[in-house]
Amino acid sequence: MNKVTVLVEGYAHPNDDGSYTASPTAALIETENKKILVDPGTNSEKLLEALKAKNLNVADISFIYLSHYHPDHFLNIRLFPNIDIYDGGIRWSGDKEYFYTGFLPETDIEILKTPGHSPEDCALLINTKDGNVCIAPDVFWWEDGKQNSDTIDDLLNLVDPFATDTVALLKSRRLIIEKSDFIIPGHGKMFKTPKLI
Ligand SMILES: [Zn+2]
Incomplete structure (x- = not known):
């Protein structure tokens, strides 16, 4: 059975000197035979x-999945030389690109096309013993101390100043709310998906 662990909880905040500090949630998915970062x-x-802390080193990671192409989400790929990189439709292995749709290859992890924050955003839906966990960067994200994820309205009304398409973003949020039992946002704490009663 798949297992999802939050390795580093995502954070984001502006600084007094005008700079910005951000790193997203880094998660580990363990399938029967893969460790996906x-x-x-x-x-x-x-x-x-x-x-x-999990007794893993860089070489134990099977491949890296990138949700979208904002540098705060991927700069650490430099720690993993020669590793294959996947996104919502392509695996990069050196200079070769392999295409796929629907599920991450050799897993039952579903790719959800979730544009809106960025055009290429793809969330992952992972079946675990606790239910369906959706890793959803940056369909949902909050600055530090501002997370408000108690109700469906909170999630749908969340303002994303970086959104490229707010209509698509709303649709992506509805899809994730409908399909998931838990959501791991891009920056912020994992939470139980609020449902209509
Ligand atoms: Zn982003």
Whole structure:
């Protein structure tokens, strides 16, 4: 059975000097025979510490999955030389690209096309013993201390200043709410998906 672990919880906040600090949630999916790192982020120290705490090193990771192409989500791929990189439709292996649809190859992990924050955004839906966990960067994300994920309205009304298509984003959010039991946002804490009663 698939297992999902949050390795580094995503954070984001502006600084007094005008700069911005952000790293997304880095998650580990363990399937029967693979260890998949989702969005390695920007914080190399925390990521390596979290892997070490699980008795894993860089070479134990089967491949990296990237949810979308914002640099805070992927700069740490430099810690993993020669590893294959997957997104919602392509595996990159060196200079070769392999195409797929529907599920991450050799897994039962479903790819959900979830545009809106960025055009290429794809969330992952993972069947676990606790239910369906959706890793959904950055369909949902909050700055530190601002998470409000108690009701469906909270989730649908969440304002994303970086959204490229707010209509598509709303549709993506509805899809994830409908399909998941738990949601791991891009930046913020994992939460139970609120449902209509
Ligand atoms: Zn983003």
